[in-house]
Amino acid sequence: MYSIGEISAMFNMPISTLRYYDKKGLFLNIERNSSGIRRFGQKEIETLNVIECLKKAGMSLDDIKLFMDWCQQGDKTLAQRKEMFYQRKKEVEVQLQELQKVADFINYKCWYYDTACNEKTENRVKNIKANDMPDNIRILYENTH
Amino acid sequence: MYSIGEISAMFNMPISTLRYYDKKGLFLNIERNSSGIRRFGQKEIETLNVIECLKKAGMSLDDIKLFMDWCQQGDKTLAQRKEMFYQRKKEVEVQLQELQKVADFINYKCWYYDTACNEKTENRVKNIKANDMPDNIRILYENTH
DNA sequence: TTATATGCTAAACCTGACTTTAGGTCAAGC
DNA sequence: GCTTGACCTAAAGTCAGGTTTAGCATATAA
Numbered sequence: 001m002y003s004i005g006e007i008s009a010m011f012n013m014p015i016s017t018l019r020y021y022d023k024k025g026l027f028l029n030i031e032r033n034s035s036g037i038r039r040f041g042q043k044e045i046e047t048l049n050v051i052e053c054l055k056k057a058g059m060s061l062d063d064i065k066l067f068m069d070w071c072q073q074g075d076k077t078l079a080q081r082k083e084m085f086y087q088r089k090k091e092v093e094v095q096l097q098e099l100q101k102v103a104d105f106i107n108y109k110c111w112y113y114d115t116a117c118n119e120k121t122e123n124r125v126k127n128i129k130a131n132d133m134p135d136n137i138r139i140l141y142e143n144t145h
Numbered sequence: 146m147y148s149i150g151e152i153s154a155m156f157n158m159p160i161s162t163l164r165y166y167d168k169k170g171l172f173l174n175i176e177r178n179s180s181g182i183r184r185f186g187q188k189e190i191e192t193l194n195v196i197e198c199l200k201k202a203g204m205s206l207d208d209i210k211l212f213m214d215w216c217q218q219g220d221k222t223l224a225q226r227k228e229m230f231y232q233r234k235k236e237v238e239v240q241l242q243e244l245q246k247v248a249d250f251i252n253y254k255c256w257y258y259d260t261a262c263n264e265k266t267e268n269r270v271k272n273i274k275a276n277d278m279p280d281n282i283r284i285l286y287e288n289t290h
Numbered sequence: 291t292t293a294t295a296t297g298c299t300a301a302a303c304c305t306g307a308c309t310t311t312a313g314g315t316c317a318a319g320c
Numbered sequence: 321g322c323t324t325g326a327c328c329t330a331a332a333g334t335c336a337g338g339t340t341t342a343g344c345a346t347a348t349a350a
Binding site (some may be wrong): 150 | 295296297298299
C-alpha cells in the first residue's frame with residue numbers, strides 16, 4: 001500500500017491531480033485509514049495506467065469515469081466495455097493515420113528549409129513544382145497538399 | 146478570393162474560429178474590401194493548412210503565431226524556422242511511438258473483452274498470466290504493462 | 291422599402307483539466 | 321509540549337481555445 005505522495009512520485013504526477021481524479025470518482029471507493037488518509041494499492045495503480053492510456057487515446061475524464069463505473073457493475077456491462085474499446089480502436093487508427101500525415105508534412109517542411117537555408121533564401125524553393133522535387137519529397141508533398 | 150463564410154464551409158470550421166485566429170494575428174494582414182469585409186485568398190488557405198497541421202503536431206496558437214511572424218520577416222529567419230520544424234519532427238516521432246503503444250494497449254483490451262464476452266464473465270480472463278496468452282496478444286500485453 | 295442574409299466588433303461567457311489557497315488534522319521526533 | 325512534514329477539504333483561480341451575445345452595417349431580392 002502506498003501514500004498519495006509515493007504514488008505522485010511513482011507516476012511523476014502532482015498530488016493535486018491524484019486528489020482531483022479521486023474527487024471525480026475515478027478510483028472506485030479507494031481505501032482510507034482511520035484518519036482519512038488514502039491508501040493506494042495495485043487496483044489504484046492499474047486504474048492510473050488505464051487513465052493514462054485512455055487519456056492518450058483521446059478520452060475525456062468523464063468518459064473514463066463512465067468506464068470505471070461499468071467495471072464496478074460487473075459482468076453485465078462486458079458488452080458495453082467491449083464496444084467502447086472497439087470504438088477507441090477505430091479512433092486511434094484514424095489518429096495514427098492523421099499523425100503519419102502530419103509527419104509527412106513536417107518532413108516536407110524540413111526538406112524545404114534545408115534547401116532554403118543552403119541557398120540562403122527561400123525564393124527558389126518556394127516556387128518548385130511537385131514534378132521538380134526529388135521523388136521521395138514529392139511523395140510527402142503530394143500526401144499533404 | 147473567398148468570403149469568411151466560404152472558407153468556413155471549405156474547412157468545415159466555425160466562422161467564429163476564423164475570426165478568432167485572425168484576431169490572434171495568424172493571418173498576416175489579410176485583405177479587406179472597402180466595407181471592412183475579409184477576403185481570403187491562396188495565402189490564407191495555405192496558412193489554414195499550416196495551422197491545422199501544426200496544431201495536430203501539438204503546437205499552441207501562440208507558437209504558431211511566432212512562426213507566422215518569422216515568415217513575414219523573410220530570409221533572415223530561415224534558420225529559426227528550420228530549427229522549429231526539426232524540433233517538431235522529433236516530437237511527432239515521439240507522439241507516433243506513444244500512440245502506437247496506446248494502440249497496442251487497446252488491442253489487448255479488445256482481445257480481453259472478446260474473450261470475456263464469449264465466456265460471459267471476466268473471471269477467467271482476468272487471471273490469465275502473460276505466458277498463457279496467445280503469442281500475438283502476449284506481445285501487446287508486454288509492450289504496455 | 292422592408293425583410294433576409296451575411297458580414298463586422300468588443301466583450302462576456304464557457305469547458306475541461308488542472309492548480310492554488312486557506313484553513314485544519316495528525317503522528318513522529320526533539 | 322511544540323514543531324515539522326505529510327496528509328485532508330472546499331472553494332476559488334488559471335489557462336487555452338474557443339463560442340456566444342449584443343448591437344450595428346451593408347447588400348440584394350421580393
